Each structure stands twice: as structure tokens, then as C-alpha cells.
Amino acid sequence: MPKPTPAFMPDRASAVPMFEQICVSFRARIRSGALETGARLPATRALAQDLGVARATVVTAYEQLVAEGYLASRRGSGYTVCAMGEVELSPGARATAPPELTERGDLLLEAGQPDMRLFPHRAWAKCVARLCRTRPEDMLSGCGRFGHPELRQAIATHVRDWRGIAARPDQVLVTSGATEALDICLHALATAEGAVGVEDPGFPPIRRFAEAQGRCTRDLALDPQGAELPTPGDGTDVVVLTPSHQYPLGGAMTAGRRQDFVRWAAQSQGWIIEDDYDSEFRYAGRPIPALAGVDGQGRTVYIGSFSKIFSNSLRMGYIVAPDGLIDRLAQAMRAKGARASAMPQAALAEFMQQGEFYRHLRRVRRIYAERHRNLIESLRAGFGDVGHVVDHQAGMQVVLHLHAAFADRPIVAAARAEGVGAEALSAYSRRAGACNGVVLGACLNDLDEQAEALIRLRRAISSTG
Ligand SMILES: Cc1ncc(COP(=O)(O)O)c(C=O)c1O
Structure with missing residues (x-):
């Protein structure tokens, strides 16, 4: 035959x-x-x-x-x-697919969550496969204690191009996320005699880490220019700031206030930890340069993350240390046994160097801009009787500031029972009565899913009224 x-x-x-x-x-x-x-x-x-x-x-x-x-x-x-x-939903399949998020048991509009359905599976798989084929040893043993040399180089280029920070690769320390980076920085810089200034409202783990290390914290309230400076004489020697995009409220710190902080650090020999967790997501105007890029005194430690722009399950972030702090931060990393997963680092470096990472970033930025705008417009159109929103044209979450007649915690509990992952703004603050709002994720869901989520949120609000 x-x-x-x-x-x-x-x-x-x-x-x-x-x-x-x-x-x-x-x-x-x-x-x-x-x-x-x-x-x-x-x-x-x-x-x-x-x-x-x-x-x-x-x-x-x-x-x-x-x-x-x-x-x-x-x-x-x-x-x-x-x-x-x-592998990847085709555009047609995506349009007709039922809202898988609720099927998977995830919550709608969960704050700070990227939409992992947009992850560039195919390009990433190709990159990993190519590396496995051509230099597999790089994925296993090519990684130094503080990160793969090529990834440190790619990050140095990224922060130069996107954030205006001039850094050498040896100033970059790769961590398993910005959260770990914050812990490392506090371990290295906070002192027993001093105090750590934290934004209020702010990212809750910061206060937890400082207090777990036996450090005092001082609240930095926010005014229209951004976080307020520490009160003179209150012992604050380290501040943790989100100047490009305040978490969770969303505004950017003014240039004047940034200069005030740089002067404060120089005069008090204090340190600024800049948590720049999602600043690549700016939807209008030019990116706001990082504070670390304008601090000519070298007293700002910069922290970035791949969780929002690429994948939160990758668990990858980084520190860019000013020259005088590289050893101290490296020592803190050793002391804490901190070490990012080695295997994906060479692949991520190649993904960045080849431009795939930036193609992905541009794509999700476009999609998130539309979702962000849609969520704000929908809240303005349908929830004006409940509260108001401020459009900062950046970031991944939107806050519905509630009128005094509504209390955020019962609304959030009812929303969660409805499958909407809202967070209470008051949970981010230690000052009683200072904050009352609902924090909603603008990026996780497409426009149809957002519409469904807002119907449920409305039901949740009615049920608490
Ligand atoms: C202000 C802020 N900093 C840091 C992080 C943590 O980032 P990572 O996932 O890289 O640990 C988050 C996550 O939501 C955040 O909101």
C-alpha cells in the first residue's frame, strides 16, 4: 500500500x-x-x-x-x-462567552485586579519556549540573588523610559512583588527611635509591616496637593508615598508638594519610599515622572510592580535603590530571606527587550482606559443620588464617595453578597469618620460585566437603605 x-x-x-x-x-x-x-x-x-x-x-x-x-x-x-x-479566546468567542468571572466564583469590580483574560498567553508561551530551547540554564541557575542580570537591565531601561529615573542595573533589586519590596524597604530604613509616615487613607500592608517590625507609624492626611508633610518634631524619619497615583483615592501629588518632600528628606536626613504600583496606567496627558527621578539628593527609594501591568500571579516587583542604599537594601533582602522566583525572570527580560511587553501594555492601557471611563460615566449617570466620583484619568480603581446618609461598610457587605468585590474606603483609614466610600475596580470587567455589576451594586445599596 x-x-x-x-x-x-x-x-x-x-x-x-x-x-x-x-x-x-x-x-x-x-x-x-x-x-x-x-x-x-x-x-x-x-x-x-x-x-x-x-x-x-x-x-x-x-x-x-x-x-x-x-x-x-x-x-x-x-x-x-x-x-x-x-490558550486564548478568539475575539468572537470572547464576545459571546458568558461572564466567566462570576462562573469562576470571582467577584465583579474587584479593586486593583487586572483582567487576566487579556494576558498575552501566546507571545509569552513563545518566549518561554524559545528560552527553554536555546538557553534553558538561564531559567534554572542564571539568576543572581537580586535578580537576573538581563531583567535588572530591562527594568533599568523601563524606569528610565517610562518613569524618568536614571538607574544602573545594579541599583535594581528584583522582589516577589511591590508588597515584599515595601517590607524590605521598611526593614532597611525604619529605625527604633523614629516613626514611619503613612498616607491615610493608604495601602493597609504598609502600616502592618511597620508595626510588625516594632516601628511607630504616623498618619499623613491628604489635602488637594497630596499627602501632607510630617509634623515637625514628631520623629518621622521615613515616609511611604504613592505620589503618581494615590492609593486608594487616585490623585497625583502636585510638583510643589513633591519638592516639599524632597526638601524634607534632605533637611531631616529622612527617607522617602515611593510606591509606584500602577503608574503606567495613565489614560490622559503625559505620564507623571516619578518622584525618585526628581530627587537629586538620592533619598528616595523607588518601588515598581509587574502585578498590575502584566500578571498578579507572576509575583514580581522591584526596588530601584539610590546609590547610597544598595548595600543596605541588599542586606535587608538577605536578612528577610527575600528572593523572587528565578524561573520567569529571563523570560520576562526577553519579553521586555523584544517589545512584546510594551505591545501588551499599550493594548491593556487602551482597554482599561475605556473601562475606566465607562465606569465613571455609569456611576455619574446612575449613582448621583448616592455619592460622587472624581475622575483622575489614571489607575485601576474608582471611588464612589458616599453622601453622609450612606455608610460604606454595610453597603460593601451587601455588594459582596451580590458578587461585587467592592471595598469600603473607611477600611483604608485609621481616622474615624474621615472616609466613606466604595472602592471599585475599573479594569477587571468588560463593559457588559460592569453594567451587570452596577445593577447588583444598586440592589445592594437599596437593601441597606
Ligand atoms: C498601593 C499598592 N502598593 C503595592 C501593591 C502591591 O503590589 P504587588 O502585587 O506587586 O505586591 C498594591 C496592590 O494592590 C497597591 O495597591
Whole structure:
């Protein structure tokens, strides 16, 4: 019996490597539906013989397609075609899919959560697969204690281009997120005699970390210019600020107030910890340069995160240390046993260097801008009797400031029972009665899901009235 002709014939004269030609052929057939979900691919040995190539070439191609999510490989049953939805929803599928978030049991409008359905699975998988193929040792042992050298370089370039901070790679310390970075900075800088100034309202772990380390904290209230300066003589020697985008209220600190803090640090020999957790998400105007970029005295430690702009499950963030603090921060990292996961670092570096990261960032920024605007307009149109919103044209959350007749905590409890992950603004503050609002995530859900969430929020408010 004649052998069946292989589905394509390799072009031996082509500059495209043989394994890539095999990949291209299978990708096209899977995408077109010619190979259906669950279909078994020819055995590697058989295909290698048919094509007249080494078996290793076919194995490499199949493994690449596994990494890209086209194929699944199971011991004993070879390679089979995956459902495409397991990799990435096509635009059509996304439009018709039911709100999966509620199906997954997640809450709608959860503050600070990126929409992980937008994660660039395919580009990321390619990058990881390429690295596994070409320099696997980099993923296992190429990472130094303070981060992979290429990632430290990529971060130094990122903060220079996006945040206006001139930093060398050795000033960058990779951590497992901004939260860990905050803990490390407090460990390195807060003193037993001094006090840590924290914004109120602010990111709750900061106060917790300082107090767990036996440090006193002082509240820095917010006025229209941003956080207020520490009261002279109150012992504050470290302040933690979110100047680009105050958390959770959302405003940016004015240039004048930034200068005041830089002067305060220089005069009091204090330190500024700048938590710049989501500043890449600015939807109008130019990005506001980081405070660390304008502090010519080297008294600002900068913290960034990949949780919002890329993936919160990657658990990756970083510190950019001023020259005089590199050793102290590195020592604090050692003392705390802090160390970011090594495996994804080389891949992330390559993802950034090749521009994929920025393609993704531009894409999600566009989508989030629309969601952010929609949430604000919907709240203004439908909740004016309950409270008001301020549009800061930045960030991932929106605060509905409630009129005095409404109390945030019962509303939030009722909203959570309805599947809406709202947070009470008062939970971010230690000053009784200073804050009353509902913090809502603007990025997690598409416009249909937002509409559904607001119906539920309205029901929750009515039920508490
Ligand atoms: C103000 C602020 N800082 C830091 C973080 C933490 O970032 P990461 O996930 O990188 O630990 C968050 C997360 O929501 C935040 O809101």
C-alpha cells in the first residue's frame, strides 16, 4: 500500500528552520479547523521518516506547539490538539462567552485586579519556549540573588523610559512583588527611635509591616496637593508615598508638594519610599515622572510592580535603590530571606527587550482606559443620588464617595453578597469618620460585566437603605 503523503513538504532551500516549517504547517491546520480538538498528531518517528528529517526536529516542533498551547502531550498517548479556548479566546468567542468571572466564583469590580483574560498567553508561551530551547540554564541557575542580570537591565531601561529615573542595573533589586519590596524597604530604613509616615487613607500592608517590625507609624492626611508633610518634631524619619497615583483615592501629588518632600528628606536626613504600583496606567496627558527621578539628593527609594501591568500571579516587583542604599537594601533582602522566583525572570527580560511587553501594555492601557471611563460615566449617570466620583484619568480603581446618609461598610457587605468585590474606603483609614466610600475596580470587567455589576451594586445599596 502506498504511504499517505505528508500534509506538507518541507522546503529544504528555505532559510526558515525545519522545525519552524513544521510548526507553521500545524498551526495553520489547527487554526483552520482542519485538525480538530482532540485529534492525534502523527507519531514523531513516523512523521520524521515521512518528511525525511531527524526525529529530534519533529519533537522540537511538537514541544514548541505544546508551549504555545496548540498541543497537549500525554505520556503514552502522544500529542493531541488542544481546544483553542484553552490558550486564548478568539475575539468572537470572547464576545459571546458568558461572564466567566462570576462562573469562576470571582467577584465583579474587584479593586486593583487586572483582567487576566487579556494576558498575552501566546507571545509569552513563545518566549518561554524559545528560552527553554536555546538557553534553558538561564531559567534554572542564571539568576543572581537580586535578580537576573538581563531583567535588572530591562527594568533599568523601563524606569528610565517610562518613569524618568536614571538607574544602573545594579541599583535594581528584583522582589516577589511591590508588597515584599515595601517590607524590605521598611526593614532597611525604619529605625527604633523614629516613626514611619503613612498616607491615610493608604495601602493597609504598609502600616502592618511597620508595626510588625516594632516601628511607630504616623498618619499623613491628604489635602488637594497630596499627602501632607510630617509634623515637625514628631520623629518621622521615613515616609511611604504613592505620589503618581494615590492609593486608594487616585490623585497625583502636585510638583510643589513633591519638592516639599524632597526638601524634607534632605533637611531631616529622612527617607522617602515611593510606591509606584500602577503608574503606567495613565489614560490622559503625559505620564507623571516619578518622584525618585526628581530627587537629586538620592533619598528616595523607588518601588515598581509587574502585578498590575502584566500578571498578579507572576509575583514580581522591584526596588530601584539610590546609590547610597544598595548595600543596605541588599542586606535587608538577605536578612528577610527575600528572593523572587528565578524561573520567569529571563523570560520576562526577553519579553521586555523584544517589545512584546510594551505591545501588551499599550493594548491593556487602551482597554482599561475605556473601562475606566465607562465606569465613571455609569456611576455619574446612575449613582448621583448616592455619592460622587472624581475622575483622575489614571489607575485601576474608582471611588464612589458616599453622601453622609450612606455608610460604606454595610453597603460593601451587601455588594459582596451580590458578587461585587467592592471595598469600603473607611477600611483604608485609621481616622474615624474621615472616609466613606466604595472602592471599585475599573479594569477587571468588560463593559457588559460592569453594567451587570452596577445593577447588583444598586440592589445592594437599596437593601441597606
Ligand atoms: C498601593 C499598592 N502598593 C503595592 C501593591 C502591591 O503590589 P504587588 O502585587 O506587586 O505586591 C498594591 C496592590 O494592590 C497597591 O495597591
